[in-house]
Amino acid sequence: MNDLSSRLAEAALHVTPRWTAGREQAALARLEHGRRARRVRLAAALGALAAVVAVLTVRFESVVFLDEKPGLAGRTIEAPAEGGGAAQRRLLALEDGSRVTTLSSVTRAKVVEETPNDVVIEMSDGQARFEVAPGERRFKVLASPVSVTVLGTVFEVFADARQVTVFVERGRVRVDHLRGTTELSIGQSASFERSASAPVTSAEPAKADSAPSVAQAARSKEAVASSLPRWRILAEQGSQREAYQELSREDGWARLSSAGDLLAAADVARARGDFQRASSLLRRVVNGYPSDARAGLAAFTLGKLLVDQLGAPREAARAFASVRTLEPGGPLAEDAMAREIEALVRGGAREEARSLARIYFRHYPNGRRRALVERYVPEASLHVPEVAPRQ
Amino acid sequence: MNPSRPMAPAASDALPEQTRPLDPEALFRAYAPYVAKVAHQLLGRDDEVDDVIQDVFMAAVRGVHQVRDPGAIKGWLACIAVRSARRRLRFRGLRNLFSSEPPHEYAGVVDPAASPEQRALMARVYRMLDSLPPDDRIAWVLRHVEGEGLERVALLCNCSLATVKRRITRVNGALQEALADE
Numbered sequence: 001m002n003d004l005s006s007r008l009a010e011a012a013l014h015v016t017p018r019w020t021a022g023r024e025q026a027a028l029a030r031l032e033h034g035r036r037a038r039r040v041r042l043a044a045a046l047g048a049l050a051a052v053v054a055v056l057t058v059r060f061e062s063v064v065f066l067d068e069k070p071g072l073a074g075r076t077i078e079a080p081a082e083g084g085g086a087a088q089r090r091l092l093a094l095e096d097g098s099r100v101t102t103l104s105s106v107t108r109a110k111v112v113e114e115t116p117n118d119v120v121i122e123m124s125d126g127q128a129r130f131e132v133a134p135g136e137r138r139f140k141v142l143a144s145p146v147s148v149t150v151l152g153t154v155f156e157v158f159a160d161a162r163q164v165t166v167f168v169e170r171g172r173v174r175v176d177h178l179r180g181t182t183e184l185s186i187g188q189s190a191s192f193e194r195s196a197s198a199p200v201t202s203a204e205p206a207k208a209d210s211a212p213s214v215a216q217a218a219r220s221k222e223a224v225a226s227s228l229p230r231w232r233i234l235a236e237q238g239s240q241r242e243a244y245q246e247l248s249r250e251d252g253w254a255r256l257s258s259a260g261d262l263l264a265a266a267d268v269a270r271a272r273g274d275f276q277r278a279s280s281l282l283r284r285v286v287n288g289y290p291s292d293a294r295a296g297l298a299a300f301t302l303g304k305l306l307v308d309q310l311g312a313p314r315e316a317a318r319a320f321a322s323v324r325t326l327e328p329g330g331p332l333a334e335d336a337m338a339r340e341i342e343a344l345v346r347g348g349a350r351e352e353a354r355s356l357a358r359i360y361f362r363h364y365p366n367g368r369r370r371a372l373v374e375r376y377v378p379e380a381s382l383h384v385p386e387v388a389p390r391q
Numbered sequence: 392m393n394p395s396r397p398m399a400p401a402a403s404d405a406l407p408e409q410t411r412p413l414d415p416e417a418l419f420r421a422y423a424p425y426v427a428k429v430a431h432q433l434l435g436r437d438d439e440v441d442d443v444i445q446d447v448f449m450a451a452v453r454g455v456h457q458v459r460d461p462g463a464i465k466g467w468l469a470c471i472a473v474r475s476a477r478r479r480l481r482f483r484g485l486r487n488l489f490s491s492e493p494p495h496e497y498a499g500v501v502d503p504a505a506s507p508e509q510r511a512l513m514a515r516v517y518r519m520l521d522s523l524p525p526d527d528r529i530a531w532v533l534r535h536v537e538g539e540g541l542e543r544v545a546l547l548c549n550c551s552l553a554t555v556k557r558r559i560t561r562v563n564g565a566l567q568e569a570l571a572d573e
Contacts, residue, residue, distance in 0.1 A: 004570060011513045012536040014505035017431035017440050019424050027427075027441055028419055031448050035415075038449070 094119060097133035102126065103156065106371075112142070127158045127368075132171075134238045146192045149174045155184075158331075160368050165191040165331050167297070170267055171236060186236065186264050189297060191331045232264055240271035253277065259289040263298060275309040286322060296327030300336055303343065313347035316340075334360075338369030345376040353377050415452045422465065423448070426472050432536045433476040433529055435500045435517040446475040466546070473529060473547050480525035487521070494518055512570075519569045523562060530555050531562035 092100040092111070100109060100121060107126025113119065121130075122142045131154045132139045141148040143159040146166075153171025157164065166175055167189040175182045177192050184190055228236075231246035247253055247265055256262050266281035282305065285298035292298075303319035306312040320343060323336035337360050344353035357377035360367065367373075423444060430443035450471050458464055487494075497517040501510050520528045526548065533544045534555075545555045 004567075007509075007512060008516065008535065008566075011501065011505065011509035011516075012538075014501035014509055015432050015435075015513060015536050016502050017427045017437055018502065019427050023441075024420070024423055027423060027444050028416065030441065030445060031415075031419060031452075034445055034449055035452060 094133075096135055096137060098139060099131045101129045101131075103129055106368075123157060123159055125159055125161075127156060129156045129169075130154065143194075145177060145194065147176045149176065158335075158368070159194075161194070163191045163193050165189060170271070171238065186260075186267060188294070189331065229261070231268070232261070235264055235268050240268050243268045244272045244274070253281070256281070256284075259285050259292040259294055259298075262289075263294055266298075266301070270305070275305055279305050279310060286319070286326070290326060296323045296330055296332050296336075299323045299326055300332045300339075303336070303339055307339070307343045307346065313343040313345075314349070317343035317347060317349070317352075334364050334367050334369055337363070338367070338372050341373050342376050350377075354379070415448070415455075418451060418455060418464070419448055422451075422468050425465065426468055429469055429472045429537060430476055431500075432532050433473065434479060435497050435520070436495065437499055439479055443472055443475045443479070447471045466543075469547055470549070473533075477525050477529060480528065483521075484525065494521065515570065516566065519565060520562070523565060526550075527558040527562050530558035534559050 090102045090107075092109070094100075094111075094114070096119075098119065102109070103126070107123070107128050109121050109123040109126075109128055111119070112122045116137065118138045118140065120140045120142060122144075124143075130139070130141060130150070132150050139150050141150075141157055143157055143164040146164045148155070148157065148166055150171065150173040153173055154169040155171075155173055156167045156169065158167075159165075166173065166184060168184045168186055170186055172183060172185045175184060175190065175192065182190055231243040231252065234240075234243040234246060247268060253265060256265050262281050262285045266278045266285070269275070269278035269281060279302055282298045282302035285292065286295055286302060289295055299319050299322040303316045303323070306316035306319055317340050320336045320340035323330075323332050324340075327333060337356065341353050341356050341360060344350070344356065354377050357373050360373050361370070364370065426444055426447050427440050430440045430447075431437060434440065434443070447468055451468060455464070458467060495518070497514040498510065500517050501513050505513070520531070530544055530548055533539045533547055534541065539547065541552055541555055541559075544559075545552045548555060548558075
């Protein structure tokens with residue numbers, strides 16, 4: 001064994017790699033490559049992380065959860081101070097998934113009741129969007145003396161000292177006022193005087209595809225279902241994904257042939273994030289059905305899409321301008337003019353915005369959108385004499 | 392030193408003082424030959440040495456700033472090389488379980504300057520080592536091939552001195568049995 005040990009020791013001296021200068025250079029190059037690849041992977045991971053953080057920030061920077069605990073009764077949601085812009089909208093999230101988002105700088109809303117069966121929100125002023133989760137719970141918005149009762153829908157309420165306006169974006173609502181009850185369906189809007197509580201203006205859909213009236217609502221669900229295309233039933237049930245798939249099948253988008261269908265389909269496309277298609281559908285309403293009562297609403301929605309989602313402020317300004325043409329003096333006229341000013345500023349047409357802002361201040365010296373216009377064109381209000389509104 | 396070897400393994404002493412702040416390339420040039428030698432001795436095959444070098448220096452570049460004593464770099468790199476080699480030996484053992492390939496011959500384990508007898512002896516030794524647990528093999532190779540002291544072997548294997556001794560004794564017994572005809 002001793003002999004073996006010494007032979008092993010001698011042989012072990014020869015257990016060496018063939019390490020040459022060329023091999024060293026190759027190994028060094030491989031190491032450098034590995035380090036670069038690692039840096040790239042690290043940068044990619046950091047980039048992905050930054051993107052996720054950015055998306056979450058953009059998504060949630062506008063969100064202020066006033067209370068994450070169940071039971072929000074008594075809590076209020078108030079718009080941020082002026083100058084916050086759209087990015088600082090505030091949101092109240094209810095435990096069932098329903099959401100209330102402020103849309104103006106003067107919004108005040110308060111949860112006055114929240115039980116397993118009822119949610120009642122009192123809104124005294126401003127504008128807010130309500131996204132009501134489908135369910136058995138009754139959801140009611142009080143903008144005294146008007147109350148809006150809904151079940152699974154998205155709608156907006158404008159409330160000022162004179163009137164309350166309700167826009168239904170999805171689903172159906174029932175508006176109770178002092179003189180009775182009015183049902184509004186997808187794409188419809190109506191305004192109610194706060195003193196008399198009767199509709200002062202309304203954007204009723206054409207007869208052919210009107211939403212069910214009170215009498216119609218008495219019909220069986222089957223009868224209602226049979227009168228609507230399948231995608232529309234799905235959309236009204238809140239199944240926007242299925243409705244979108246149904247419309248995409250055999251190019252159902254191209255076969256839409258009424259303003260109501262186009263508006264509802266645009267709503268489906270918006271809900272699925274397909275803003276290009278939604279804008280195209282809305283254009284079809286504006287251009288193809290200019291006399292339809294909802295053409296102004298379509299143009300307004302188109303403007304919002306173009307400026308908020310598609311980054312096309314100049315086109316948005318033209319869409320908002322068409323609202324004033326389609327519905328002069330209508331419930332959307334003031335908002336459309338204010339948004340047109342905003343779009344012009346964002347599109348770089350400051351001089352046009354300034355001229356239009358002067359017109360706005362003459363027409364609406366105490367307008368709901370005055371703060372928005374002043375934010376974008378602060379100098380315009382200085383040159384406008386105080387005159388009586390010319391509405 | 393064997394004259395046929397183009398480059399001699401460097402010792403930590405060979406690292407110039409000014410490179411101690413540890414420029415990665417200087418670190419590599421100073422220690423790559425040593426790491427290559429340790430890896431070759433542990434694995435017995437040249438084809439996996441470059442992978443171990445890559446593992447070791449990728450880890451070294453990331454962690455070298457934590458080394459306070461420049462004199463400890465060599466040992467630290469050896470520790471990383473041992474860990475990397477152990478992973479590869481374990482994987483090799485698993486692969487051999489499910490492989491129908493013939494055992495490796497280890498014809499190239501020694502350098503060209505070795506005699507045919509030395510070549511044959513070391514090839515037999517490494518074939519026998521393939522049948523032993525990687526930890527036993529590593530301890531024996533570090534002790535009898537690399538020529539490290541027992542305490543340093545224990546340090547590199549991250550185990551006690553007694554464990555190292557037991558491992559080396561097991562391998563010696565197996566070697567005596569396998570090489571009885573030598």
